[in-house]
Amino acid sequence: MENLYVEESYVENPNVDTPYVQYMYSYPHKTAYRPLKGVSLREYAPLLKGAGHGLYLHIPFCETKCGYCNLFSVTGQGSGALDRYLEAVERQCGQYEKLLTPQNTEFSALTIGGGTPLYLTGEQLERVFGLLEAHFHFSREREFVIETAPEQTTEEKLALLKQAGVTRVSMGIQSFSDKELLTLRRRHSAQRAREALKLLKSFEFSCVNLDFIYGIPGQTRESLLKSLQEAIYYDPDEIFLYPLYIKHGVRLEGEGVKPDRNGALRQYQLASRFLKEKGFRQDSMRRFVRNKGEREFSECGFGTSLALGCGGRSYLGGLHFCSPYGVSQKECLAHIKKYEGCRDYTEITHGILLSSEEIKRRFVIRHLLIRPGLPVKEYRMHFGSDVMEDFPVLKSWTEDGYVRKSRKEPEISCGDRKRSEGPDKNNGETYLTLTEKGLAFSDYLGPQLISPQIRGAMKEWEESHGRIYDAVPGEPEKL
Ligand code: SF4
Structure with missing residues (x-):
């Protein structure tokens, strides 16, 4: 077993109540978006001229809702509902194609995320790949990323991904402890994750990423390291290590479960050191990469990315847009219904124009x-x-x-x-x-680093929808 000695240098930090305030994976947060009027994608299409852009498709369906999940996804939808959604995606693709053709747009990255994209049937997946290829141009060296979950990872679907040219598969494992998986309300068992991972590796995608969570109630430093040790056995190219957040509206909040805030920082420190000793390079708080299979982040603030589907976010210069933020099944279903009924996908009705x-x-x-x-x-x-x-x-x-x-x-x-x-x-x-x-x-x-204006908009949203973060960060500086 690993040496569990942890340097105390920054673990004890009397000036900080909690290191876990908010994950800043993008800025501004979707809760700062508001209804927009008179904004058309037509005006912004020139930003997608030529090569080097990202295309994202959101598949907002999952088999069950994980206990901590606040992503835009719904459960309990049958094949008919998925078909209806894909019909809307196809209409959106057609409208976007008309705008992009004069710009000679060439996408260098394609990401299909969710939800659980592999919740689609094999036939539906083929339909998705076909319509993306039919409506858009991609560079020869494009990166093609897709997310999956152990329960949906089958030989038939992986073969389809391989055939479609997927380069990176990201699988949410979260833990190899059945007890911790149960606490997280994940559907899969540790054994199912092992089988899915073995199968995934056999397809030799150029990059395999695995997600894990720490700070789970009842998780120990030993069990976290055991999960990571087991993950490394499968030789992943990347590992993302997430602290557990339980935000407003998620299932675990209703069950009164609280993340292990006291243990989390120590777990993080130990896991980070462990992964680096095993040859991973740490690029951010969450991202650990093997020196082989390196991958750059495609979006650093100026990148252009166009989203398809409901819940996906587009970044076009100072315009960021997507459907309104929703966490509950009811809210998400209502947004999906509206998306499916939309006649003009080039009209941007919700988002933000950045100063x-x-x-x-x-x-x-x-x-x-x-x-x-x-x-x-x-x-x-x-x-x-x-x-x-x-x-x-x-x-x-x-x-x-x-x-x-x-x-x-x-x-x-x-x-x-x-x-x-x-x-x-x-x-x-x-x-x-x-x-x-x-x-x-x-x-x-x-x-x-959040501005007072954005913080105000987020606060307003939280007051009308319920607080979504565990703590309120300190006063922002003035720019
Ligand atoms: S965490 Fe992923 S798999 Fe779980 S409900 Fe959310 S989107 Fe679906």
């Missing part, structure tokens, strides 16, 4: 939380100002040991390919990089 100040914040959040970090010169080049002056909190984070300056040439990570394009654009670039302590406290630091 230049919010675009700066997005740039900082998207870069700082992912190594190699925030490129200081690049920031100045884009915005004409100094990031430390715009965000004085970065100085105090440097003094507090969360952030350090680094001039190290970046390993492949967030947007490196883009950064390395052009005549030595980043030669001598200085990065503001999260330290080990900073990585561990990413979910505490990130929320402090």
Whole structure:
């Protein structure tokens, strides 16, 4: 068994109530989106000119709802409901194709997420792949990512993925302990996860990612390490390690289950060290990558990504849009029904138009939380100002040991390919990089970068729908 010695250096941090405030996977959060009027995709289509864009399809169906899940997904839907949804997706594809053809749009990344995309039948999956190919152009080297769950991972469906050119499969395992899986209200058993993983590996996709959760009530450091040890046996290319959040409206909240906040940071620290000892590179608080099969993040604040389906989010310059945020089955079903009845998918009715100040914040959040970090010169080049002056909190984070300056040439990570394009654009670039302590406290630091306006909009949403986060972050700095 692993040595369970944990350095106490940052575990005890009297100034921080909890390191687990909010996961900042994007900015702004969907709860800050509002109804939009008079916005048409037509005006924004030129942003999708040429190559280098992402296409996302959301499949909002799952067999059962996991206890902690607040993603846009519904359960209990039969094949007829799925067919109806795909008919709407097909209509949306047709309308988007008309807008994109004059732009010669070529997508370099395709992601199908959910929900559980493999909840679709084999026939429906073939239909999806066929219609995406028929309506859109993709680069020859496109990345094709799909999410799956152990119960839906069958030989027949994996063969279809292989045939369709899927490059990366991400599977939610969460734990190899049946007790912990039960606590999470996951449907699969540890044995089913093992079988699915063995099958998945036999198809030799170029990248296999596995998701795990820590901070589960009753989980110990030993059981977490045991799960990770077992995962490594299957030789995954990436592991994402998520702290358990129980937000408002999820099933576990109703059951009175609370995440193990006290144990979580220690579990994280131990698991992070363990994975690095096993040859993984840590790129963010959650992402651990083997040095082989490296993959860059395709979206660092300026990326363009178009979403299909209900619940998927599009990013086109300062316009971010998607269907209204929903957690409950009732809300999600109502949004799906509206999506299926939509006549004009080019009319954008819900989202946000970012101000230049919010675009700066997005740039900082998207870069700082992912190594190699925030490129200081690049920031100045884009915005004409100094990031430390715009965000004085970065100085105090440097003094507090969360952030350090680094001039190290970046390993492949967030947007490196883009950064390395052009005549030595980043030669001598200085990065503001999260330290080990900073990585561990990413979910505490990130929320402090939310602007007062966005925080206000999120608060307003929470007050009308119920609070969705475990804690309220400190006062934001002024830009
Ligand atoms: S966590 Fe994933 S599999 Fe579970 S209900 Fe949510 S979307 Fe479905």
